[in-house]
Amino acid sequence: MGNSMLSPNDLQALWVTFKLALVSTALLLVFCTPFAWWLAHTRWRGRVVIEAVIMLPLVLPPTVLGFYLLLLLGPNGWIGQTMEAVGFNHLAFTFSGLVIGSMLYSLPFVMQPLTAAFQAAGGRMLEVAATLRASPLERFYSVVLPLSQRGFLTAIVLSFAHSLGEFGVIVMIGGNIPGSTQVASIAIYNHVEAMDYASAHTLAAILVVLSFSLLLAVYALNRKFKVVGI
Amino acid sequence: MMSDQQNVLANWKENMRLPKCSLYSLLSAAVLMLFSIAINAAEPIRIAVAANFNGTLQKLTAKYEQEYGQAFVISAGSSGALYAQIQQAAPFDVFFSADAMRAERLVAENLAIDSSRFTYAVGVPVLWSGDAHLIDNKAEVLRGDAFRHLSIAEPRNAPYGMAAQQILEKLGLWQQLNTEKRLIRAQSIGQAYSQVASGAAPLGFVALAQVIDENGTVPGSYWLAPAEMYQPIVQQAVILHYAERDAATLAAARSFMTWLQSDAAIAIIRQAGYGVE
Numbered sequence: 001m002g003n004s005m006l007s008p009n010d011l012q013a014l015w016v017t018f019k020l021a022l023v024s025t026a027l028l029l030v031f032c033t034p035f036a037w038w039l040a041h042t043r044w045r046g047r048v049v050i051e052a053v054i055m056l057p058l059v060l061p062p063t064v065l066g067f068y069l070l071l072l073l074g075p076n077g078w079i080g081q082t083m084e085a086v087g088f089n090h091l092a093f094t095f096s097g098l099v100i101g102s103m104l105y106s107l108p109f110v111m112q113p114l115t116a117a118f119q120a121a122g123g124r125m126l127e128v129a130a131t132l133r134a135s136p137l138e139r140f141y142s143v144v145l146p147l148s149q150r151g152f153l154t155a156i157v158l159s160f161a162h163s164l165g166e167f168g169v170i171v172m173i174g175g176n177i178p179g180s181t182q183v184a185s186i187a188i189y190n191h192v193e194a195m196d197y198a199s200a201h202t203l204a205a206i207l208v209v210l211s212f213s214l215l216l217a218v219y220a221l222n223r224k225f226k227v228v229g230i
Numbered sequence: 231m232m233s234d235q236q237n238v239l240a241n242w243k244e245n246m247r248l249p250k251c252s253l254y255s256l257l258s259a260a261v262l263m264l265f266s267i268a269i270n271a272a273e274p275i276r277i278a279v280a281a282n283f284n285g286t287l288q289k290l291t292a293k294y295e296q297e298y299g300q301a302f303v304i305s306a307g308s309s310g311a312l313y314a315q316i317q318q319a320a321p322f323d324v325f326f327s328a329d330a331m332r333a334e335r336l337v338a339e340n341l342a343i344d345s346s347r348f349t350y351a352v353g354v355p356v357l358w359s360g361d362a363h364l365i366d367n368k369a370e371v372l373r374g375d376a377f378r379h380l381s382i383a384e385p386r387n388a389p390y391g392m393a394a395q396q397i398l399e400k401l402g403l404w405q406q407l408n409t410e411k412r413l414i415r416a417q418s419i420g421q422a423y424s425q426v427a428s429g430a431a432p433l434g435f436v437a438l439a440q441v442i443d444e445n446g447t448v449p450g451s452y453w454l455a456p457a458e459m460y461q462p463i464v465q466q467a468v469i470l471h472y473a474e475r476d477a478a479t480l481a482a483a484r485s486f487m488t489w490l491q492s493d494a495a496i497a498i499i500r501q502a503g504y505g506v507e
Contacts, residue, residue: 074430092430175414193310193387
């Protein structure tokens with residue numbers, strides 16, 4: 001650390017950024033794995049609607065998404081009001097609120113690779129496993145998971161990297177509170193606005209190097225774990 | 231052999247002719263359009279304005295345009311972002327900053343004309359809530375826990391945020407509110423206003439100009455901090471060297487700046503909730 005140019009505030013912002021990326025990616029995996037499995041195999045006609053809705057966060061401008069989340073999660077929104085009615089606090093300007101925003105924002109990046117992987121991982125292998133009397137859970141762990149390794153890897157890295165650089169949603173619902181909701185991208189923007197370009201460059205360089213290494217890792221791993229049939 | 235080649239060449243020319251023709255007509259149409267624009271209207275004055283003054287500037291330019299036929303193109307943003315853009319040669323003739331510092335720095339960096347720099351308004355920060363009963367006339371509400379979040383503009387970037395910080399420091403509340411993570415920092419005074427107006431934050435420090443209506447009243451409840459609690463928010467405008475690209479534009483920008491210091495313009499600025507030096 002010694003002669004690093006990062007202020008304690010910047011380090012804090014980096015830490016919040018990582019925590020946010022980690023927590024929202026983990027929660028997305030928990031939530032999206034069954035959801036994507038269902039979506040990959042359902043024959044319900046309405047699935048196209050679900051698929052379109054999942055992609056919406058890609059199309060909506062992040063600040064627009066963030067603004068409506070703020071209205072929804074804030075003290076006057078129905079989610080915020082419900083939370084307060086049952087004795088919790090509303091979620092605007094809190095870390096939990098950021099996690100929700102971040103999950104919504106990264107949803108397509110997790111659902112897309114998982115659904116594709118599950119679609120490819122169904123079929124004959126599963127039937128064979130079933131005839132060998134593997135239980136559904138066993139089939140999932142010993143057939144689906146290994147076959148979908150690439151999909152999971154892509155989902156994890158995309159969601160994580162996407163969250164690292166998130167700005168628009170967080171600007172609206174975060175409130176930029178140091179140590180709680182101030183993330184690196186906002187800290188960079190504030191440095192630029194305050195004409196402290198040196199600090200902005202340092203923080204931006206760290207983000208670029210981190211994101212690049214992540215993406216590099218995923219492409220390298222993708223090559224290594226090339227799964228037959230996908 | 232030879233005739234074959236010529237044939238190919240002729241064919242090729244034939245094929246080329248059509249697109250060439252349409253290209254020419256397109257070009258000439260474009261040139262004509264440019265000419266007609268140049269003939270019909272004088273070059274507009276391009277203004278970059280700090281977001282807090284945008285509404286007032288729109289009123290001012292509308293009046294000026296009505297009287298003198300001068301057109302304007304206005305880009306609003308935070309002073310910090312606009313300053314960075316001007317440094318990178320953004321095409322603006324005049325810059326209305328929310329502070330004096332950035333106008334001065336542009337002069338120092340040889341991007342603006344010092345003789346044109348003047349204070350067009352003095353900003354008034356106000357503690358404001360949409361709730362008519364939240365804020366008392368001594369701002370005692372700030373010491374209690376009747377609110378969960380207080381919104382201010384980021385003090386490092388926004389002059390109104392800096393004033394808010396100074397006021398809270400004078401009240402001895404800055405440290406406490408920060409530790410309790412109840413201070414939310416908007417990117418701009420515009421965002422601070424929208425956070426309070428939407429009810430996401432129950433109260434916040436905004437610009438008086440944002441909340442005052444045509445009749446000079448403020449809806450909800452508010453508290454005006456005594457002027458000695460904060461450094462005055464001196465907002466300065468300056469003509470940029472970009473305006474010197476042609477003499478007519480520079481002259482038009484200068485006339486507009488002079489008009490802004492007339493009684494008619496000052497009346498509009500005052501009515502909008504600003505002080506004038």
